[in-house]
Amino acid sequence: xxxxxxxxxxxxxxxxxxxxxxxxxxxxxxxxxxxxxxxxxxxxxxxxxxxxxxxxxxxxxxxxxxxxxxxxxxxxxxxxxxxxxxxxxxxxxxxxxxxxxxxxxxxxxxxxxxxxxxxxxxxxxxxxxxxxxxxxxxxxxxxxxxxxxxxxxxxxxxxxxxxxxxxxxxxxxxxxxxxxxxxxxxxxxxxxxxxxxxxxxxxxxxxxxxxxxxxxxxxxxxxxxxxxx
Amino acid sequence: xxxxxxxxxxxxxxxxxxxxxxxxxxxxxxxxxxxxxxxxxxxxxxxxxxxxxxxxxxxxxxxxxxxxxxxxxxxxxxxxxxxxxxxxxxxxxxxxxxxxxxxxxxxxxxxxxxxxxxxxxxxxxxxxxxxxxxxxxxxxxxxxxxxxxxxxxxxxxxxxxxxxxxxxxxxxxxxxxxxxxxxxxxxxxxxxxxxxxxxxxxxxxxxxxxxxxxxxxxxxxxxxxxxxxxxxxxxxxxxxxxxxxxxxxxxxxxxxxxxxxxxxxxxxxxxxxxxxxxxxxxxxxxxxxxxxxxxxxxxxxxxxxxxxxxxxxxxxxxxxxxxxxxxxxxxxxxxxxxxxxxxxxxxxxxxxxxxxxxxxxxxxxxxxxxxxxxxxxxxxxxxxxxxxxxxxxxxxxxxxxxxxxxxxxxxxxxxxxxxxxxxxxxxxxxxxxxxxxxxxxxxxxxxxxxxxxxxxxxxxxxxxxxxxxxxxxxxxxxxxxxxxxxxxxxxxxxxxxxxxxxxxxxxxxxxxxxxxxxxxxxxxxxxxxxxxxxxxxxxxxxxxxxxxxxxxxxxxxxxxxxxxxxxxxxxxxxxxxxxxxxxxxxxxxxxxxxxxxxxxxxxxxxxxxxxxxxxxxxxxxxxxxxxxxxxxxxxxxxxxxxxxxxxxxxxxxxxxxxxxxxxxxxxxxxxxxxxxxxxxxxxxxxxxxxxxxxxxxxxxxxxxxxxxxxxxxxxxxxxxxxxxxxxxxxxxx
Numbered sequence: 006x007x008x009x010x011x012x013x014x015x016x017x018x019x020x021x022x023x024x025x026x027x028x029x030x031x032x033x034x035x036x037x038x039x040x041x042x043x044x045x046x047x048x049x050x051x052x053x054x055x056x057x058x059x060x061x062x063x064x065x066x067x068x069x070x071x072x073x074x075x076x077x078x079x080x081x082x083x084x085x086x087x088x089x090x091x092x093x094x095x096x097x098x099x100x101x102x103x104x105x106x107x108x109x110x111x112x113x114x115x116x117x118x119x120x121x122x123x124x125x126x127x128x129x130x131x132x133x134x135x136x137x138x139x140x141x142x143x144x145x146x147x148x149x150x151x152x153x154x155x156x157x158x159x160x161x162x163x164x165x166x167x168x169x170x171x172x173x174x175x176x177x178x179x180x181x182x183x184x185x186x187x188x189x190x191x192x193x194x195x196x197x198x199x200x201x202x203x204x205x206x207x208x209x210x211x212x213x214x215x216x217x218x219x220x221x222x223x224x225x226x227x228x229x230x231x232x233x234x
Numbered sequence: 235x236x237x238x239x240x241x242x243x244x245x246x247x248x249x250x251x252x253x254x255x256x257x258x259x260x261x262x263x264x265x266x267x268x269x270x271x272x273x274x275x276x277x278x279x280x281x282x283x284x285x286x287x288x289x290x291x292x293x294x295x296x297x298x299x300x301x302x303x304x305x306x307x308x309x310x311x312x313x314x315x316x317x318x319x320x321x322x323x324x325x326x327x328x329x330x331x332x333x334x335x336x337x338x339x340x341x342x343x344x345x346x347x348x349x350x351x352x353x354x355x356x357x358x359x360x361x362x363x364x365x366x367x368x369x370x371x372x373x374x375x376x377x378x379x380x381x382x383x384x385x386x387x388x389x390x391x392x393x394x395x396x397x398x399x400x401x402x403x404x405x406x407x408x409x410x411x412x413x414x415x416x417x418x419x420x421x422x423x424x425x426x427x428x429x430x431x432x433x434x435x436x437x438x439x440x441x442x443x444x445x446x447x448x449x450x451x452x453x454x455x456x457x458x459x460x461x462x463x464x465x466x467x468x469x470x471x472x473x474x475x476x477x478x479x480x481x482x483x484x485x486x487x488x489x490x491x492x493x494x495x496x497x498x499x500x501x502x503x504x505x506x507x508x509x510x511x512x513x514x515x516x517x518x519x520x521x522x523x524x525x526x527x528x529x530x531x532x533x534x535x536x537x538x539x540x541x542x543x544x545x546x547x548x549x550x551x552x553x554x555x556x557x558x559x560x561x562x563x564x565x566x567x568x569x570x571x572x573x574x575x576x577x578x579x580x581x582x583x584x585x586x587x588x589x590x591x592x593x594x595x596x597x598x599x600x601x602x603x604x605x606x607x608x609x610x611x612x613x614x615x616x617x618x619x620x621x622x623x624x625x626x627x628x629x630x631x632x633x634x635x636x637x638x639x640x641x642x643x644x645x646x647x648x649x650x651x652x653x654x655x656x657x658x659x660x661x662x663x664x665x666x667x668x669x670x671x672x673x674x675x676x677x678x679x680x681x682x683x684x685x686x687x688x689x690x691x692x693x694x695x696x697x698x699x700x701x702x703x704x705x706x707x708x709x710x711x712x713x714x715x716x717x718x719x720x721x722x723x724x725x726x727x728x729x730x731x732x733x734x735x736x737x738x739x740x741x742x743x744x745x746x747x748x749x750x751x752x753x754x755x756x757x758x759x760x761x762x763x764x765x766x767x768x769x770x771x772x773x774x775x776x777x778x779x780x781x782x783x784x785x786x787x788x789x790x791x792x793x794x795x796x797x798x799x800x801x802x803x804x805x806x807x808x809x810x811x812x813x814x815x816x817x818x819x820x821x822x823x824x825x826x827x828x829x830x831x832x833x834x835x836x837x838x839x840x841x842x843x844x845x846x847x848x849x850x851x852x853x854x855x856x857x858x859x860x861x862x863x864x865x866x867x868x869x870x871x872x873x874x875x876x877x878x879x880x881x882x883x884x885x886x887x888x889x890x891x892x893x894x895x896x897x898x899x900x901x902x903x904x905x906x907x908x909x910x911x912x913x914x915x916x917x918x919x920x921x922x923x924x925x926x927x928x929x930x931x932x933x934x935x936x937x938x939x940x941x942x943x944x945x946x947x948x949x950x951x952x953x954x955x956x957x958x959x960x961x962x963x964x965x966x967x
Contacts, residue, residue: 014566015478017391021659054657056389059475115384115652146388146654208656216662216673216788 006234008034009047011077011093013068018054018091018208025210026051029226042072048233049086050077052093054146054208064107064149065095074100086130086233087202091147094194094204103197103204104162105154110147111187117146119218120185120207122193123173126166131196131203134228140177141170141221143207145185145193150206152188152195162195170194170205236266246273252604259598267536267584267592272599274502274540275509278764281603284730285762288743292757293750298719299758300421306347306498307417308758309424310720312784316674317421318681319353322361322414322724322780324763328469329411333378338386338472339544340413345390346498349481350547352425352488353417356658357672358387360397360413361685361724361778365406367641372401373966375409376649382472383413384652389474390481393661394653395670398685401641404693407768412724412761414780416683418674425488427497429515429550429576434494436508436519436574437556439563440480440546443504444529446470447542476545476568483566484547492555499546505539507548512582513600521574523586535584535591550576610736615695619828621811621892624819630866630890631942633822635952637863637895638870640821644956666875667794668710668859671785680788682716684781688862689774691830694815696741700777701833703742704749705899707781709859712842713902715792715849716783718753723760723779728772730764738775739764745833746777752835753842755781792849794858796876796931801855802911803880803929805865806918807841807901811892817863818895830897837900844923845902853910860901866894866938868903873936874950882929883939890941905931 008026012019019036026034026049035045039057044050057068068074078100081087089097097103110116119142124135135141154162162168170193172184179191186206194205209222236242243253246269256264256272264272274280282289294302300317301309307321325340345355360383365372387394392415429436447470487493495515497507504526512519523538533541551559556572563570577583582599584592627633637643650665662680663671669684686706692699704721711718723746728735750756766773785791813819814828848854856876860868873879886893906914911927918925937943960966 014482015389015391015475017389017478017657021657024659055391056475056478059389059473059478061475114381115388115654117654117656118651144656146656148388211656211659213659217656217659218662218664 006030006230007047008049008051009037009045010034010051010053011039011073012036013039013055013057015057015059016053016055018210021210022051022053025213025222025226028213029230037073039071039073042076044076044080047085049088050080052089052096054091054093057092057096065092065099068096069099078102081202084201089202089204090208091206094206095149097202097204102202103195104158105152107149108151108153109149110151115148116185117144118185119144121173121175121183122170122207123177123179125168125171128169128196128200130232131229132169133232134224138177140173140175142212142219143209143222144211145207147206150186150188152192154189159189163190165198167196167198168192169196169203238263238269246270247277248273252276255602259595259602267539268594270536270540271505271592271594274505275599276603280502280506282762283604284606284608284764285725285739286605287607288740291743292747294756294758296754296756299756302758303760305426306350308720308722309351310758311421312674312679314677315421317419317424318416318782319348319351319419320414320416320722320780320782321347321759322412322722322778323347323761324724324726325411325413326409326726326763326766329379330409332469333375334382335469335471337379337382337411339470340411341383341386342472342474342477342544343500344413344415345392345477346500348415348417349484350425350496350498351419352423353419354485355392355415355417357416357670357683358392358394358413359683359685359780361687362397362399363405363410363689363776364401365409366403367401367960369406370965373961373963377961377966379411380649380652386472386474388654390478391657393655393657395655395661395672395683396650396665399646399649400689402689402774404774408766408773410726410776412778414685414722416681416782423488425493425496427495427511427514429495429511429517429519431494432517432576432578434550434553434576435556435572436521436576437549437551437559438526438546438571438573439549440568441473441476441543442527442529442569443538443541444543445533445537445541448537448540470542470544472544479566479568480545480547483563483568486562487559490558492551492559494550494552496547496549499548501542503540503542509582509596509600511548511550512596518577518579518581518596519574520577520583523584523591525571525573527569527571535586608730608736609733610740611733612737613696613741616814616827616829618812619814621813621889624813624823626889626891627822630894631944634866634870634942634944635948637817637821637867638949639952639956640817642817643863643867645954646957647954648957648961662788663714663791663793668713669716671714671788671791673788678787680785680791682711682714682783682785684710685778686710687776687778689776690815690826692742692775692777694830696738696775697745698830698833700742700745701749701835702830702899703777703779704746704753704755705833705835705838706861707779708753708755708838709842711781711783712846713792713857713859714785715790715846716785717846718755718781718783720756720758721779721781723757723777725760725762726766726773726776726778727764728767735772742775742777749835753839790850790852792854792857794872794875795856796872796878796880796905797855799878799932800908801905801931802908802927803882803931804904804906805901805926805928806845806904807898808924809886809888809893809896809898811888811896813892813896816895816897831899833899841900841923844918844921845904848914853906853914854904855907856905858903860903861897864895864897870936870949872903873946874953877946878931879933879935879937879946880929880931881937884928894941
């Protein structure tokens with residue numbers, strides 16, 4: 006299997022994502038520079054966390070207009086799986102690959118902590134390694150992760166099984182206390198309609214070994230790679 | 235041309251004697267640009283004129299030290315051809331005036347110091363002191379400083395893995411923001427700042443130069459008064475995105491062999507960087523200021539030379555390598571300009587618009603920087619306060635809860651959750667423990683990093699306080715299983731022209747020297763921040779210590795959390811029951827009095843070396859050094875971290891309130907599997923090391939026989955609650 010990680014000037018989780026993918030695939034992904042206008046042949050496109058072009062305007066807004074993102078959108082439309090984490094998720098909403106927007110956290114502060122997530126919808130490719138209703142733990146680290154969409158879009162996301170992860174208590178309850186950023190309906194991650202694009206604020210690549218504090222991220226990547234191969 | 239009057243000289247912070255020295259060196263009257271250059275080069279911040287005499291007495295060498303103080307940062311060998319490069323620096327005055335930008339640019343500056351030397355930053359730490367919690371400004375300053383540190387470090391993608399924070403009225407008008415960065419490099423790819431090679435191009439890279447931060451170094455070398463907040467325009471504005479580009483571009487260029495020397499433009503900007511490079515290399519430099527990339531029109535040579543615009547570097551390249559370097563910086567969309575060349579004249583010659591703007595001899599200006607042997611008086615050590623001198627409380631449980639929810643001990647989670655402490659994927663001990671531990675990427679090794687100082691001890695008895703700060707850093711690294719290697723220091727003091735303040739400085743240095751020597755823990759870099767006073771009142775003497783150690787195999791790392799039911803709890807070290815300067819005395823009795831706990835460095839060494847050996851042999855399941863709040867607080871912290879209680883029984887003649895809350899040094903609480911207890915006790919006995927069984931892990935409460943029983947949940951609630959409550963008060967945003 007081949008994967009491509011998109012690298013913007015201020016991406017900063019690109020190496021972490023590379024390490025997590027390499028651990029699962031047994032080979033390094035291609036690192037693709039934002040200024041490139043062509044993607045290598047790939048089975049998975051991954052957009053990492055970070056600050057793309059500094060994000061002084063609106064997180065992901067400038068990156069969405071970069072040459073490489075035009076290519077990513079094309080490939081996504083043609084069915085290539087896209088994994089967009091944190092800043093990647095912000096960029097994916099800015100390009101329109103995913104609906105809604107990520108606003109400033111309700112608490113107005115950057116928040117970095119492990120969170121519990123309820124697996125809310127089936128998507129064999131991305132979360133087939135988990136049970137529906139299972140609670141998994143990934144960390145969040147963001148300033149703008151407050152998911153917002155209009156009521157109609159929310160209704161559609163929920164109805165069509167496009168909500169991938171929700172912030173939950175360790176027991177799987179969708180409480181306000183478990184919601185780190187004020188996201189509507191506790192939404193932490195969503196799929197596009199076709200189910201080949203996943204955007205999520207939490208970072209599965211950060212919990213891929215016991216030393217780092219957990220292995221739910223490793224399970225995520227192991228399954229993703231198996232399902233694509 | 236501006237005439238140089240007495241007033242102008244005074245405005246530049248030069249004394250009459252110093253100005254006479256300027257006239258002697260030049261043999262003529264300086265012009266305004268030249269005067270400005272002398273002013274910043276001879277400021278306390280850049281010249282260390284009051285502190286140099288004493289800093290020289292600190293030990294700076296060890297077989298593993300590659301580069302000690304004097305460069306942008308210190309360098310130690312961590313084996314396998316790898317080096318750790320680190321330094322801590324203050325940004326106190328700017329952070330008080332404009333907390334967000336002051337703290338942010340402090341972080342930016344220290345990261346530049348580290349990557350200038352060829353290292354990729356892998357961890358940030360900090361040491362922060364704010365005023366008393368109920369001071370009307372404290373909430374606003376905390377919130378701005380933390381957001382500033384987070385805003386810069388998070389964008390750079392360098393994890394901020396911890397630090398320390400104190401609150402005390404002594405900092406009401408003068409907070410301390412000390413930032414530390416640790417980087418990783420190859421020992422054969424370390425970059426220094428000495429310019430060399432006559433004719434070689436001098437290159438400017440990074441951001442454009444603006445009018446921001448002019449005279450920051452002189453501001454950092456003066457006391458505050460009520461008008462200080464009007465100095466806001468002299469605080470620089472940070473741009474972490476540009477710094478991220480600068481980091482990546484520099485590391486990319488450093489992978490080639492095009493660089494002869496490199497220096498970041500920090501305090502005193504282009505002036506300080508160009509003079510330091512020329513002075514270290516024993517050469518001259520010619521700069522054409524017309525070529526300096528400028529953000530604003532009509533900037534004068536004076537402004538260009540004194541600007542402290544951020545995210546800039548000065549380099550000397552090998553001849554003919556300019557185009558290769560230019561391509562890299564253009565790829566990262568940064569300015570790149572050849573602004574001059576190295577000469578053999580020994581002079582700094584600046585031209586602009588075809589005219590000579592300044593012509594100064596390099597060595598005399600740098601070497602003739604004033605150095606003072608300021609008069610000092612010794613702080614008289616206060617009396618020891620024994621357990622008998624302190625009345626026993628009615629309820630020891632209430633005391634423990636009060637301490638856990640006090641300003642010094644309460645959880646700092648509200649702070650470190652704003653820092654991305656996991657990015658780079660190597661943080662294996664997160665904030666909240668004794669030391670943060672970060673893996674050396676792709677190896678079995680890890681670095682343990684801590685910042686420590688107990689200012690109330692330093693104020694009561696500077697020498698003991700200085701030694702204690704170093705010893706606590708050493709203990710914190712030891713408690714993770716790490717071998718302490720070296721420290722950086724950030725010396726924050728009041729006005730050195732007052733003998734009692736200078737005495738605090740001298741006392742702290744003397745204590746640090748003893749501790750560094752006995753513990754083989756040399757100083758490899760540092761920074762001095764004096765004049766931390768407002769309206770004539772000095773801060774507590776605060777020699778913040780940043781310590782770094784190594785774990786050869788991170789699989790053997792320990793943490794402070796109690797692990798499993800049945801593990802035996804032991805106290806390593808002896809209790810004295812002396813209560814001077816304890817938090818107990820301050821929080822319960824309202825007394826800030828007495829001698830701080832004694833520091834016996836031989837004992838520190840012996841106890842720590844023993845513990846590290848036990849950890850390396852795999853016998854220890856948890857370890858925590860005893861510090862603020864003593865044994866009682868240490869046990870509570872271990873219970874909270876592990877979410878499990880313990881049953882403790884103390885067999886001692888010392889009254890319980892002193893046994894539990896005196897802050898004895900050279901002590902650790904450790905846990906051991908029952909089957910290993912006899913083994914570790916035997917090994918301790920053989921080395922004459924005091925090791926006492928004090929209890930067993932289990933249940934949901936911390937129970938200390940005859941003293942207190944409190945549920946771990948209650949301990950956690952008071953511990954977690956204090957800082958969020960403080961920060962939710964109106965006006966804290």
